[in-house]
Amino acid sequence: MELLRPSDLTDLASAGLGNGAVALAGGTEVVPLVRDGLLHAETLVDISALVPRGIVVADGAVTIGAATVLGELELSESVPEALREACRLSASPQLRNMATIGGNLLQATRCWYWRLSYGCWLQGGSTCLAREGQGGEHAIVGNDRCASAHPSDPAAALLALGATVRTDRRTFPLADLYRLPTDDDRALTTLEGGELILELSVPLPDASVYLKAMDRARYAFALVGVAAARFGSEVRYGLAGVAPVPWAISSVDALDGATPLEQSAYKVQLARALVERAGAAVLA
Ligand SMILES: Cc1cc2nc3c(=O)[nH]c(=O)nc-3n(C[C@H](O)[C@H](O)[C@H](O)COP(=O)(O)OP(=O)(O)OC[C@H]3O[C@@H](n4cnc5c(N)ncnc54)[C@H](O)[C@@H]3O)c2cc1C
Ligand code: SF4
Numbered sequence: 449m450e451l452l453r454p455s456d457l458t459d460l461a462s463a464g465l466g467n468g469a470v471a472l473a474g475g476t477e478v479v480p481l482v483r484d485g486l487l488h489a490e491t492l493v494d495i496s497a498l499v500p501r502g503i504v505v506a507d508g509a510v511t512i513g514a515a516t517v518l519g520e521l522e523l524s525e526s527v528p529e530a531l532r533e534a535c536r537l538s539a540s541p542q543l544r545n546m547a548t549i550g551g552n553l554l555q556a557t558r559c560w561y562w563r564l565s566y567g568c569w570l571q572g573g574s575t576c577l578a579r580e581g582q583g584g585e586h587a588i589v590g591n592d593r594c595a596s597a598h599p600s601d602p603a604a605a606l607l608a609l610g611a612t613v614r615t616d617r618r619t620f621p622l623a624d625l626y627r628l629p630t631d632d633d634r635a636l637t638t639l640e641g642g643e644l645i646l647e648l649s650v651p652l653p654d655a656s657v658y659l660k661a662m663d664r665a666r667y668a669f670a671l672v673g674v675a676a677a678r679f680g681s682e683v684r685y686g687l688a689g690v691a692p693v694p695w696a697i698s699s700v701d702a703l704d705g706a707t708p709l710e711q712s713a714y715k716v717q718l719a720r721a722l723v724e725r726a727g728a729a730v731l732a
Contacts, residue, residue: 466641
């Protein structure tokens with residue numbers, strides 16, 4: 449395997465990203481996936497010289513370079529509280545020192561069948577093994593094909609905050625970065641091959657909060673994570689751990705249509721309680 453370090457976006461064109469080559473940011477996800485044979489790459493392309501890093505506030509929004517690490521976001525007073533807290537509650541301090549926000553948004557599912565290469569539906573097979581087997585940490589909505597639970601805390605916060613994404617090709621709402629997989633196309637994101645996330649633009653809310661239920665007090669993925677952001681009288685919510693993609697809702701009533709697996713039914717109650725608590729916190 450070769451490692452390329454292009455110095456600008458023109459150089460990148462010849463690196464073959466998306467065509468056998470894979471972008472490498474902090475490597476906290478890429479390296480384990482390559483090691484475990486879940487990601488096949490002839491070439492890794494270190495994108496650290498191409499993707500901006502840092503936090504700038506201007507015109508009622510904060511612009512975050514995609515190479516900014518979670519540890520910087522949790523410490524910055526310019527960053528809305530929901531995103532700071534979502535970063536603070538992610539992973540461990542060592543990981544947050546390496547893990548970029550761009551890489552965090554694109555991390556793969558933690559579903560144990562997928563991570564252990566069982567050849568489940570999302571891996572091109574015919575069956576969602578979690579539905580028939582161990583589904584206790586799995587999705588409660590958007591789960592008719594794949595019942596994996598999206599692991600990103602920051603993505604839930606950015607969704608509630610109404611962030612937009614700028615890539616090397618286009619700008620679009622963060623919500624459009626994700627898609628539910630279908631039989632024809634099992635991808636969970638809408639990025640084109642080789643497309644790089646460069647920046648996020650995050651509107652500054654009047655109030656925001658992130659609450660996370662874990663099976664231990666720290667260093668665990670969300671069973672359910674709920675971000676709430678208030679802009680004037682409007683409150684928006686972004687949820688982690690409930691669907692194969694980060695999930696936006698505008699009120700707790702949206703959970704009435706939840707379709708949990710038998711073993712993940714407890715998450716509906718958990719999500720309801722956290723949405724109500726987060727909503728009350730931003731309205732207080
Ligand atoms: C033990 C452990 C615990 C964790 N706990 C949590 C948690 O509680 N909550 C949580 O939210 N996350 C958690 N994470 C996930 C962690 O935050 C991510 O692994 C990390 O943010 C990925 O960032 P990276 O820079 O290391 O990405 P990399 O590993 O370098 O890349 C990840 C993916 O994104 C792609 N990529 C990276 N940057 C870009 C870009 N700018 N444009 C396009 N593609 C890009 C890569 O090609 C790759 O597919 C945990 C991870 C580990 C290993
Ligand atoms: S939840 Fe998704 S990733 Fe997990 S076994 Fe089912 S199809 Fe595979």
